[in-house]
Each structure stands twice: as C-alpha cells, then as structure tokens.
Amino acid sequence: MPAIQTRGLRKVYPASTAKTARAAGPPPPGAPPPGAPPPRGEVIALKALDLDVAEGEFFGLLGPNGAGKTTTIGILTTRVRATAGTAHVGSQDVTGNAVKVRQLIGVVPQRPNPDRSLNVLENLIFHAAYFGIPRSTAHERAMRLLEQVDIADKAHAKVDAMSGGQQQRLMIVRALIHEPRVLFLDEPTVGLDPQARLSLWEILRALHAKGRTIVMTTHYMEEADKLCDRIAIIDRGELLELDTPEALKQRAPGGTLIEITLGGPADSAAGRARLLEGVLRAEAQGPMLRVFSDRGGRVISQLIQAAEEAGANVHNISLTEPSLETLFVARTGRKLD
C-alpha cells in the first residue's frame, strides 16, 4: 500500500460557498455527472485525480495558482471534503477515518499561522498536547527540532518578533512535533527571500534523507526540479504529467522556447515563423508568438523579421531553455506563474 493513494478524486465548490465567500445557503448539491458543464458559479477544483505516492518519497505537485494543488492537499489533510472519489493516507480513508489520518500527517501551511497568543515554545508544547504528547516529551522534542532548524534562540520569543522565514521554520517544527509519517507542505517558500528559501530546501532535503514521506505543492519549477523524486504537473484540476524531473524534462518539446510579445495578434507571424529553418513549432496566443527552436536564440533575428513582415512590432522577447517550464507551456499554452 503506498503512503498516499487517490482515485478519481473530484472537488466541486458550490456557488454559495466558493472558497473564501461564506454564506449560510442551502446544503451543497451532489456531484454533477462527469463531463456535465458546471452550473453557474460552481468551481471545479479537481476533476478526477489519481495519485500514488510511495513511502519515503518526496513528491511534488506542480502547477499554477488555481490548478487544484491546495485543494488536493486540503483533502489529503482532512480539511476539505471531496465531492467524489477516494483518498487514503497510510491506508486510512481521509473521509471515513479522518482522526486516524490526522495522527499520521504533519502540515505546513502556505502562510505561517502560528498561535500568536503563545510564544514559540508554547506553540509547540500546546500543539504536541493536541496530539496527546505529554509536556516533558514535547519540551525535549521542541528544543531539539528548534535547534535543528537554527531557531533555538527564539524559543521564548513572541511569534510576531520572528521573520517570515523563521516563522516558516517554526511551522515545520510544529508539523514534526508529533513525528508524523507524511509531511505536507503547501507552497512553503512563497514570500521567502532567496536565502531563506535555500535554507528551507536544506531542511527539507535532510528530512527526506531520513526517509520521511514529503508531499509539497509549488508553482516554482526550480523548486520541484531540485527537491522532488517525482512530480505531478496539474492544471485546472487535471493531472497532465507524472514522472521524475529528469523524465519530464526529456519529455519537454525539443529546443529553446522563444516567446515574442507583439503589438498585435501573432497569428500571421506564427505562420511565417513555421517556415523558418530551426523552428520546430510555432503558435500564436493573442499577441504572443511562441516558438520552439532547435537552434537556440540564433533564429531570433529571423523571427523579428518575420514578425515585422507580418506587420507587427516586437515589444518583448524571452528565451527559456528546455525545462519543466517549457513542458508546462507546451501542454497548457500558459506559464506557471
């Protein structure tokens, strides 16, 4: 049995409770039949997600905002109820046995949400108590973990006196205090400066090296690439790709992605670009001309010429080497962030 398994996982937010808004409306309607268009105002966050995460794996959910990553984590951490499908963590059903699942998991939220009425150590000792851990054990574990993430000197500090990076480390320690089997992290490095991000990566690598199963969502391709054993690329509630970072990169369309923003529609320029030598693929999306080239940036001058011949001014040019990013763009026609 894998550490995590989902089958046909679907989540539809009814119009009356669409995520942040809250209204005491009628009970949410049942799931519409698959394939049926959503009634007005409904949000389909997940369509039918099948995932298997192995014990000890560092698993990444990569996708842009609104892809369904946070909903997936929400369901797996028992905080969101799936509309259809099944999800198991450590062979426990997240719906039928939520209490057992909560014992097996640690959760690091997207934005640090420590208990601001308590200091750092109190946060950890009380959190451990919510998991039935006696004070003396909790104190010893808390100090050891704080030491390991380099914030032991903040043990008696107010949470508000800590930087964003330090608060995020506190969230990791809090998630580990009851020694969970699976650690979930939802966009853990959003809002962190580059240095804080790197040291967080180091902490996650160390945890992974000790065999802990980690599931992390991110919309940073580099983060997924550097940390994860396998990556699921999801967009609009659907799984697009699932493999190791190396295999995914090999699957990326050959060549460099060249994106040229024009002053007007790019369709005619795309037609001309396709005729150029070294252009593997060219497509237009509004004023954006997207070209995959096997000659790197050397086709740029010809592309500019083609655009101008098509009567369009060039406003901006960007180049991206073959990567998870170019794979994502090729699959969805959009960038990750």
Added chain:
Amino acid sequence: MTTAFPSRVAAAPNDVSVWFVFLALLRRDMHVARKEIVFFLVRTTMQPLLFVIVFGYLLPKMNFVGSGYQTALLPDILAVSLSLSAIQSVALPMVQDFGWTKEIEDRLLAPVPTQLIAAEKIVAGMIQGVIAALFVLPIARLVMGPIPGLTLTHLGEVAAIVLLGSLAFSALGMWLGTAIAPQQIGLMFSVIIAPMLFFGCAYYPWRGLDVVPVMKYLVLVNPMVYVAEGMRGALTPDVPHMSLAVVGVALLVIAGVFWTLGMRSFFKRAIG
C-alpha cells in the same frame, strides 16, 4: 545548520485520549485568557458597570428613580455581564480565526473529532461568562450600596442560572462567530446584541411589561430575558419575576438549539 533529524517513526501511533486533548485545548484557552485578564474584564464589564454607576448610583441619588430600582437592576447587571462576556469570548476569536488569522488550524489538525474543538470553545466561553458574573457582583454591590431585598440564600439556583445562561450565550457566540462574515461583525453588535440588551428585561423586570402586553410576549424570543429573570428570581425573589422552573427549561432548550446550530456552523467552516 544541523541536519540530524530523527528517522521517521514507522509504527502507527496509539489512539489519543479525547479527554487529554480536550483538557489541552481548555488549558490553552485559559492560559491565553489569563494573560489577557485585564482586557477581558474591561471588555466584558465596562458596559454593565457604567449602567451601575448611572442607574444604580447617580439616578437614585438625584431621585429620578426610586430606590427600588436598584433592587431590580442588580440581577440584570449580572445577567448582562455574563451574557456579553460568554458571547464575545467565543464569537470574536472565531471571527478572527476563520476570517483572517487562520490560527485555529493547528487545533483543527488534532486527531480528535472536529466537534470536540468547537465544544471546548463553548466550554471556555462558558467559564469566562461565569468569571465575569463573579467579578461584577461584588463591584455592583459596592457601587450601589446596600440593596434592599437582595438575598444570597438561593445560591444553588444562582449557580444553575449562571451556568445555564453562560452555556446558552457561549453557544450563541459560537453560532454567530462562525455564521457571520468577518466584515459584518459590527452588525452583530448593532443588530443582535444591542436589541438583545434593551429588550432582554435587563433593565426592567419582565412582569413590568404587563403594561405593554404585546411586548411582554414578543420579548420571550430573547434568551437574555430568561437569564435576567432567572437572576431576579434567585437573587431578589421579592421582585415579581418569571418562574424559575420556566427559566430553567427555557435556558436548557435555548442552549440546546444554539449548541446544535453552533456545532453545525463550526463544522462547515472547519471542513471545506
């Protein structure tokens, strides 16, 4: 940086005692309340104390109201203090936690049924209602001077009304705090709490409404009426009041209804 994390624990942990977790949650709330005790007492007792000063001390001294008014006022002041503090102790943190801080999420991850987290909040609010009543009673007595007809011989009844009343209002706080959108919290005070105070028989006895019969029956939907009348019956039994049996049953029913609504609303907010 040290990176010597312990290896993960492979064995499934044992079941966690629900009582252990409940007491831990309660200890957390009491720990925070203790740290903020001054703000808590000021927040919940300022309004009733101002009433005591104006209606229990100044107006009688000016002879605008008869001295009997103090007797009518004291039980009400207690009722108002405990009700306001029980509501606010639950509703305000709920609005904040679910609205923007999301701080309660660390408790929602505890391996216990989600309803237990809500139940603990209601019990914590109830305790704070009782503390507010205990705090206001001696101060009110001090400001108003001797109060004719006040008796402490029915302490059992007083305790029962205080506990039931705090429970009902704490559960109401849970419902309001989880059902109202954060941006409408101001409305809660002007549309719900203010009318509840003014039409709660808190500054006049219910029997006094005999002169306006429509009002007398309309106010029966207001839970404050039963706490105020219960206090009146238990502390100043000579003043005409509602039967304590009726008060007890009404408060039980109200507490049950708000408990159910509060639990349901909390669950809806906690699990998306």
